[in-house]
Amino acid sequence: MRKSSVVSVHEFLQIWLSMAKQKKLQRVLVACSGGVDSVVLLRMLASLQSSLSLQLVVGHVHHGLRETANRDARFVQELAEQLHLPAEIEYVHLQDISIQHRRGTEADARHLRYQALLRMAEKYQCDAIAVAHHADDQVETVLWRLLRGAYLSGLQGMQAESVVPQSHMRLLRPLLSFSKQAIEKTAQQNGWSWVEDESNQSLRFLRNRLRQRVLPELRAIEPNVSEIIGRFTAMVREENDWLNDWAKQLFNTYITYDETLSAYHLSTNQWIELPIPLQRRAIHLLLTCFPTEINWTARHVEDLRKLASSKDPSAGIDLPGGFLAWRIYSQLWVGPRPRFLNTKRQTVREVLLNEGEWADELGWIWRLTRHHISNLVSGNDWGWTVHLPPEIHSLSIEDCNRSWRVKTRVGSKKIQDLMTDSKLPKMLRAAWPVVKAGDWLWIPGLYSSSRIHSKDAEIARWTLQTIPPKHVQSLLQAEECRILWRRDKEE
CATH class of the missing domain: 3.40.50.620 (HUPs)
Incomplete structure (x- = not known):
């Protein structure tokens, strides 16, 4: 000053x-x-x-x-x-x-x-x-931000x-x-x-209370308070710039932007080994990437840092402005609250076996075709595939009831346990589809009660294929997730 x-x-x-x-x-x-x-x-x-x-x-x-x-x-x-x-x-x-x-x-x-x-x-x-x-405004600003729990960068003042x-x-x-x-x-x-x-x-x-009550008392204690805080903000600014340079390198190395969800995500396995001050700084940098005037405070930064270190694979926290941070096993996601949360299919869709392609209300794309099984190329771009038993003439598509049990080679298992074992992200489970036809059941990526024998390879059969919406594909990227982009195994 x-x-x-x-x-x-x-x-x-x-x-x-x-x-x-x-x-x-x-x-x-x-x-x-x-x-x-x-x-x-x-x-x-x-x-x-x-x-x-x-x-x-x-x-x-x-x-x-x-x-x-x-x-x-x-x-x-x-x-x-x-x-x-x-x-x-x-x-x-x-x-x-x-x-x-x-x-x-x-x-x-x-x-x-x-x-x-x-x-x-x-x-x-x-x-x-x-x-x-x-200069007096600067003193008020620093004190005001400090009382509001500002992050370190906020203490560099104006x-x-x-x-x-x-x-x-x-x-x-x-x-x-x-x-x-x-x-x-x-x-x-x-x-x-x-x-x-x-x-x-x-x-x-x-x-105004700071200006009329606090500052006069501070000046009575130290007449040069404005000059002292001015020097302090200058030092904070220099150190803030230095830390930001390091944080930008970490950001570019560990943090990725997903356009589908308009969200950032990072893998926590290596992240938690980084020095905590640099974790905080990179997280603050992440938050400031969103086009909003939200004042991200030290509490928001620390809450996210702790979430990244949490042992709860499905933990999440609400953030101001409609933003959300959530864990999917070893991944931390931060972005606008996804629109698909808490959404379900409103009706059970009844489907007659006719060749065609359609999208359901949650964005899943489905395709029914009829051909010889041996002519279907495995590993195609159509995500998950199942061959329907010959006695099926219609089927229904609905949300999973996770309390249902399905038959396995060693007995039976709840669908909820099947989802847990496959590390299906928790936020996707309520609206994950199940295809039914009598006692026959198919859960894309998780389970099929069909069994195809080699002698059936030349028999013309109905084939059902599906691709999940892009946001589901994005959330299946966690290393632990065992749902692969492949044709389902016949159980």
Whole structure:
């Protein structure tokens, strides 16, 4: 943090020029609420506009949450006119966020604000958005995130240069190294007016309680608390970058993306031998791959790490935003909650023996053909195959009743035990199909009560084949799973 008592034009210019080095800034949207911080930011940029060959656009977001919101919008509009700058005011409403996606007034307002600023910046073809966060905001942010259980990367605080969430728009914070006191003194010395947001005095919000109660006490203990936390966030950022480089290598080595399920998965056998800090870091990297504004906390990361080490082969945990993490033996999956969970066939499908192909309501593809068994090529692309006994003229397809028993060479066995022995993923068992015709039974990939003798090879027979949907194929990849892509053995 700078020890300057005011925001000098020279210091501000040097900061801005360093930001412009990466990519030239020709047109910038300046977010202005009308408060002292954003007014100083706007006026400083306006004073340098001609020397920097910079075009400015003033952006104001009207949340409609306060009686004085219209006053603030008028103030910003008049200030922009005074500075001969174009201004854009956008109205947003918290009720536009669906109930399942609401995270609290502060978080929802912040989300809507940045989305509105992004729309304005894109409308005016701006290169970046400038906001007025300062050093005191940085202290509040770190404390706020710490209390909310932020992961280590969250403790690096705000960066002077970043991007708007879920976009490529640059987000600039040129006042981040200046104190609130220096900003207010700058406005006072220059006679710049501003408006006060009375909601900043409300102790209803955690950030305000930190600002009004916790920070004064911290400064009484250590006057340089802002500078200390500033150094701390810089160190965290450096170490975070180093750990991320290692984590990316682990991510590329151990973690795979499955497009069918829009989920990531990894094999836990080697994973659990890795250093725990790197496990956590790679898991956090995995979570941040999902296009969502969920604040993944240290608790989420640790829960996933423990799930990867769990001895329960079918364990799972719910995550925010409709995401799910689940184990399938030695595989850990993380992604949106699969749509097929808890779905079953609504009816029993009765099938007459006629050649044809069809898909059932759960996406399984079936095919009936009639030919000599010796002409059927084993190992074809049609997944599982069974030859029907000659006395069968119709059959039914339904969900397995796992309490049923089937005959084996040594007696009988429950279908549930058959599934367990074959390591069929637990989440697939309820809707796994069974084909019945009287006492005859076929469970694709698991069991068939047919038996074909060599003397029957030249007899024309009905053959039933099936391919499961792609998500089922993906979930059968676990090393322990004994259901193979082959023609079923005749039991």
